[in-house]
Amino acid sequence: MFWKKYGDYVTSCFFILISIGMYMMAVALPKSKIMSIGPDFMPKLVSTVTGALAVLLLVKTIYKSRKNGSATAEESPEDCDYKKMLSSLILILIYVFIFQPAGFILATMLYLICQFIVLAPPPERTKKKIIGLVIIDVVFTLVVFYLFRYGFEIVLPAGLLSI
């Protein structure tokens, strides 16, 4: 149980780091010449408060783990399919970055079919089912594109296919 055991350490350390970074950047911001609080006020305030609370959380977590020892470690192993999650994340990332250059139609058709196959439970991945998924993919993409283009007059990026 990585997340349960070390979650609060990760959270507090992350917030300490980000608040230090933010404060350092805020110091570099120009001060206002006409009013008492300038653009640097809010970031400094937010980062200081965050830093203080994060340190408090870290102290509390350390205190708690000292007290409890390793009593919390005996829980059921987590049952998460990180491979599926990461491949979905990568697919989404690729999708948003080819959204403009490749155009909506190509990018979406490509993304949807890959994502369907990644997410589909293994018994559903037969050839027949996949053909069905491809049909859903193509129809959905075209319907969305034309609906937005002609129905709502929102032009989605055309990219390589210049329609």
Next chain:
Amino acid sequence: MDALTQFLGAFVNVCQPVSLLFMVAGVIIGIIFGSIPGLSAAMAVALILPLTFSMKAVMGMNMLVAVYIGGISGGLISAILLNMPGTASSIATCFDGHPMAMKGQAGKALHYGIVFSFIGSVFSFIVLTFFAPKMAAIALKFTPAENFGICFFALVMVAVLSSGDLLRGLLSGLFGLMFTQVGMAPIDGTIRFTFGNTNMMAGFDTLSTLIGIFAISEILITAEERYTGKTAQLIQMEEKTSIIGLTWDEFKVQIPNAIRSALIGLGIGILPGIGGSTSGMLSYVMAKKASKHPEKFGTGIPDGIVATETANNATIGGALIPLLVLGIPGDGVTAMMLGGFLIHGLSAGPLLFVKNADVVYGIFAACVVCITIMLLVESLGIRFFVKLLKIPKYILMPCILVLCCVGAYAANSRIFDVQSTILFGIIGYLYHKLGLKTTPFILCFLVGGMVETYLRRGIMQYKSFAAFFNRPIFDVFFFIAVAILIWSIYKESTGGRKVDED
């Protein structure tokens, strides 16, 4: 009563068959836009606006109102069924709506949402019809100091939201505040934290943030479920079929909650620039605070749905008050409506009531008719909405993601908005893994920018922060907020000790 006769006259006009037809169409379009995460009520109004060019002023206005009302209330459908708020207004509907649907009460949850949306709207339109000019006069007296007080109050609500886990809740909220700092600073436009990226100058778009936190992270969470052979739990629908779906007893116990929520929604709506998303959340938190069983909130109780949906719909009427009386739009959607007024040659403002009283009362009448249409359409449509969930998750989720990306892109035609959704999606996913709540993050993100703007504007006006305290309304909000904060910290420290002793 002059207002009443004018209103009744307009009511008869609105009930013409052609006009009714347009309004039904408008409400349905609004609901569709509202219920798809990523497509917002503002976008629906923007799309309908050109269609009203060729209509008569009254008809055009009616259609816009119909779309607006449909759009705001449509958000509850996806919030309850998919745990993704269709619009920003229904964020807090997810908290109790989705757990309730998971418990097999999807139909009941939807009925609660729909009925109390209706109640919230009715309440706000009654106020709008009879007290609009008076209410607007009060709102006009608000200076940045008072607005700062209210926003500060909303921020402090984060502490209440995260009671029991105060420290981590506050950190979660502060992270949201950090994101509001990105881009050009209010007042002087100093560029902050953009890392030289020109796309970040305008800051992060609210829509991208919402889509990321709710939709993208939900997809990632779905993706990590290991396949075990048994079918995942599907949202079940009760067998009972009555059109209103609530018994009188169920309705009765929610009345005090609904009244409080409606007042909060109306109050927030009247103040320009705060909007339905804040009012829904604020009202949810207040309901939790006032409830006899606050620990049940978040586990799927109707109170949470009632609070949110009553408030966000009461905001509609509230937002129309400054719009019609003063010509000041309260949020993005009403700004778009103001555009609609101008196109039809109506200048919103105090004179609108004198010169174009027929149009004004036409709008009021249209509001009343539209919410009735909304009630009917949504109540009848419940079976159909739930059917959509029969689509396997592995097909539904990617399709929603595509619609989200389209929505994020269409709002500003900026590819950066689409890409930033991924960042927020990852944040949402990590929050889920770390057991942090996303609600404080969202609330702070929505209010954070306003807090800074009003604070600095107020200080510009009054020269120092101390002068804020001369404003009584500010004092009330500020000191209540401080008291709540101190009380939360006190309760947390004593509560924490109890847990340790156990």
